[in-house]
Amino acid sequence: MRQDSLTTPAAYSSLARFFHWATVLLLAGQFAIAWTMPDVHRGTQPVGLIAWHLSVGMLILLLVAVRTVWRFTHPAPPELPSIPRPLAAVARLTHWALYLLLIALPLMGWANASSRGWPSFLGTLLPLPALTPEGSPFGHSLGDWHGVFAWVLLALVGLHASAALFHHFVLRDATLRRMLPASRDSA
DSSP: OOOOTTTOOOOOOHHHHHHHHHHHHHHHHHHHHHHHSOOOOTTOOSOTHHHHHHHHHHHHHHHHHHHHHHHHHSOOOOOOTTSOHHHHHHHHHHHHHHHHHHHHHHHHHHHHHHHTTOOEEETTTEEEOOSSOTTOHHHHHHHHHHHHHHHHHHHHHHHHHHHHHHIIIIIOOSTTTTTSTTSOOOO
16 A cells, blocks of 8 residues: 555655666666667777767766765665565665665766777766776776676666666565655755
């Protein structure tokens, strides 16, 4: 049975919801770019979709860094009391794994770009330093791991979204509604 508005736990703040949904939109765009851009080989230049992939990756890194600081300074609303402890623990682990990958993947891509001698920018204006020297085998290997962990991220995003839908349609609790834009603000 659905909880009414008097017993619905606090929603996430408007800013927390913005960070969440902005991350979702950027990730959707990033995966679309990654799946349609040409393969990266020796001599590939960072133009077209590859340049877009680099730029969106840096934007994701910036957004998630700010979001992480926000999360540490503004704790999430309390968990729903109806969620069993093991399930709550899996949810927390999944959330932190998502944060970790959302930071690690752009850093791996940046290091790989650096090893290829590609410049990195935040937006189109702010040049960023190289994370690895040009020709770095470590930077090149991070590019391979970047692709592997992108699939892990996609699987975790699918798990996260499936869990939200399970809560909404099967358990019929307020878990999903707490993150929807129409939810009321929490303090």
